[in-house]
Amino acid sequence: MPIKILAREVVSxxxxxxxVERPASVVKELVExxxxxxxxxxxxxxxxxGVSLIRVTDNGSGIPASDVELAFHRYATSKIDLLxxxxxxxxxxxxxxxxxxxxxxxxxxxxxxxxxDTAGTHLYLKNGNIAKREKxxxxxxxxxxxxxLFRDFPARLKFLKSATTENGHIANLLSQYxxxxxxxxxxxxxxxxxxxxxPGNGNIRDVVAEVYGLEVAQQMLxxxxxxxxxxxxxxxxxxxxxxxxxxxxxxxxxxxxxxSSLLARASEDAYHGLLMTGKHPIVILNVYLPPQEVDINVxxxxxxVKFRNSQIVYTAVQKSMEKVLVKVPPPExxxxxxxxxxxxxxxxxxxxxxxxxPILRVVGQLASSYILAEGPEGLYLIDQHAAHERVLFEKVxxxxxxxxxxxxxxxxxxxxxxxxxxxxxxxKEGELLGEFGxxxxxxxxxxxxxxxVPAIAKEGNPAxxxxxxxxxxxxxxxxxxxxxxxxxxxxxxxxxxAGDSLTAEEMRELIKQLEQTKQPRNCxxxxxxxxxxxxxxxxxxxxxxx
Ligand code: ADP
Ligand code: MG
Numbered sequence: 001m002p003i004k005i006l007a008r009e010v011v012s013x014x015x016x017x018x019x020v021e022r023p024a025s026v027v028k029e030l031v032e033x034x035x036x037x038x039x040x041x042x043x044x045x046x047x048x049x050g051v052s053l054i055r056v057t058d059n060g061s062g063i064p065a066s067d068v069e070l071a072f073h074r075y076a077t078s079k080i081d082l083l084x085x086x087x088x089x090x091x092x093x094x095x096x097x098x099x100x101x102x103x104x105x106x107x108x109x110x111x112x113x114x115x116x117d118t119a120g121t122h123l124y125l126k127n128g129n130i131a132k133r134e135k136x137x138x139x140x141x142x143x144x145x146x147x148x149l150f151r152d153f154p155a156r157l158k159f160l161k162s163a164t165t166e167n168g169h170i171a172n173l174l175s176q177y178x179x180x181x182x183x184x185x186x187x188x189x190x191x192x193x194x195x196x197x198x199p200g201n202g203n204i205r206d207v208v209a210e211v212y213g214l215e216v217a218q219q220m221l222x223x224x225x226x227x228x229x230x231x232x233x234x235x236x237x238x239x240x241x242x243x244x245x246x247x248x249x250x251x252x253x254x255x256x257x258x259x260s261s262l263l264a265r266a267s268e269d270a271y272h273g274l275l276m277t278g279k280h281p282i283v284i285l286n287v288y289l290p291p292q293e294v295d296i297n298v299x300x301x302x303x304x305v306k307f308r309n310s311q312i313v314y315t316a317v318q319k320s321m322e323k324v325l326v327k328v329p330p331p332e333x334x335x336x337x338x339x340x341x342x343x344x345x346x347x348x349x350x351x352x353x354x355x356x357x358p359i360l361r362v363v364g365q366l367a368s369s370y371i372l373a374e375g376p377e378g379l380y381l382i383d384q385h386a387a388h389e390r391v392l393f394e395k396v397x398x399x400x401x402x403x404x405x406x407x408x409x410x411x412x413x414x415x416x417x418x419x420x421x422x423x424x425x426x427x428k429e430g431e432l433l434g435e436f437g438x439x440x441x442x443x444x445x446x447x448x449x450x451x452x453v454p455a456i457a458k459e460g461n462p463a464x465x466x467x468x469x470x471x472x473x474x475x476x477x478x479x480x481x482x483x484x485x486x487x488x489x490x491x492x493x494x495x496x497x498a499g500d501s502l503t504a505e506e507m508r509e510l511i512k513q514l515e516q517t518k519q520p521r522n523c524x525x526x527x528x529x530x531x532x533x534x535x536x537x538x539x540x541x542x543x544x545x546x
Contacts, residue, residue: 018300018301023170027046027170027174030044030056030102031056031173032093034058039141044186045189047191051163053145058143062142063112069123072099097300107126107151108125110123113140119135121136122134163191167191171421171423175421178211179207182204195420195423196420208220211419211420214417220238222235224323230288231289232286232288238325239325242281243471245471248280249267262307262310263287267281270325277498293308357514362504362511363379365507366381370383371384371507377534380532381530382529383529384498386528386529387510387529388495390523391495391513394519397483405455408453432486436486437455439452440466450466456494465490465494472485
């Protein structure tokens with residue numbers, strides 16, 4: 001094809017694809033506009049995962065009647081003027097792309113009234129063009145409604161996940177903005193259900209209570225470095241409160257919700273040595289910087305930031321977190337563990353060898369974490385947690401395929417608070433969890449009563465098991481893999497941990513069970529369960545053979 005300049009319409013659709021990837025991206029842009037307009041109350045309502053309908057209503061400044069149509073032009077913005085403004089952006093929006101991009105892929109309605117206008121303006125847009133304009137009354141503020149998102153874009157629709165998954169993304173997004181703007185009242189109604197409501201009283205702990213539950217809200221530690229540059233404020237969890245995924249790290253730079261590996265590293269590094277492997281803190285971190293110190297114009301979705309001086313930001317975050325963390329008494333250390341590093345190439349990492357195991361005889365335990373065993377082929381060092389995970393994983397899947405899940409009723413039902421996103425997953429997968437032996441019932445808003453768990457999960461913290469499970473299936477898009485995900489999560493939670501001392505009998509039993517699994521050499525996540533030092537290698541190392 002010869003080179004030619006794309007038609008305007010094509011260009012706008014390509015650009016729309018960058019901003020509007022899924023229903024949650026539409027919600028994000030509309031909520032950001034409402035926040036930029038100074039709203040103190042923002043209501044979000046969706047139907048069908050946001051595909052049938054998204055409606056965002058705010059009580060902000062409104063758009064003057066004379067400007068409404070202009071707002072739907074590409075690069076039309078009231079927020080910046082000159083190139084130099086780009087270097088010091090203080091609003092969430094600035095590219096003037098959102099409204100036209102959404103209008104390019106959906107039908108849209110806007111009803112808005114600005115201060116000083118006698119009547120509101122209602123616009124109806126189809127294919128990005130204004131199809132109808134009329135005067136309508138409404139109090140000051142703006143309501144934007146998006147109908148039939150991607151209806152004429154089957155390829156985009158196909159890429160979307162189920163309505164529940166999209167609802168989950170929307171719930172998570174609103175939760176993040178609510179955390180960043182505690183002085184704004186947020187209401188989220190998904191398919192007619194009130195999913196999130198925040199008081200808008202400026203107290204971040206009250207928002208945390210709505211998003212993560214009261215218990216978390218009460219335990220979080222307060223970061224206090226707001227008066228310096230870079231400023232750091234927010235809440236962070238004490239070391240005894242942690243989660244099994246990174247999904248509880250929320251970062252805001254000048255109140256913009258961002259993803260940042262730098263901030264993730266800085267916060268997790270502050271917990272170094274305080275959390276067990278695989279555990280992550282709950283963090284709500286606000287970083288304040290002069291606008292010219294950070295570049296947000298990296299990507300159309302504005303979720304990535306570049307810091308001019310990332311080292312300073314890293315240090316500020318780490319310091320402020322360490323300052324509050326040192327005040328919490330350190331956890332007790334169970335055992336003094338000798339360290340043992342196998343030389344590389346000396347041991348064979350198992351997994352590439354024959355799938356079945358030879359008969360093994362337990363020799364002892366190393367560092368309360370590894371089982372030493374002898375077999376016809378030499379010495380085996382078995383990771384007790386990984387091995388037990390494999391055993392439990394296959395056990396759960398076997399019981400499930402025979403519909404014989406062993407259930408353990410709880411003496412006292414446990415009250416669990418779920419985040420809006422977790423609730424969405426539960427709504428969709430509640431039945432599946434039931435088939436795995438969980439019995440959960442609604443107990444007021446966001447609260448659930450757990451009455452029974454699968455027998456293998458009877459030890460440990462049942463609330464944490466359920467939350468981790470919901471997080472792990474939220475991340476799994478393929479329906480056929482959800483059984484596996486649940487079994488994996490249950491196994492990981494219920495398996496013995498590194499650091500647990502085992503009796504000889506317990507070790508023998510574990511090895512026996514491992515021998516009977518289908519894939520004894522890998523844990524369900526694919527990591528090796530054992531490394532092997534062959535008799536031949538031993539003889540070589542000791543110079544008995546050449
Ligand atoms: P941007 O936010 O980058 O300026 P948008 O396309 O999102 O671009 O919006 C275009 C303009 O429409 C904004 O600059 C603002 O002036 C106006 N606008 C959009 N939504 C609202 C709202 N909810 N309240 C007030 N003004 C709005
Ligand atoms: Mg905008």
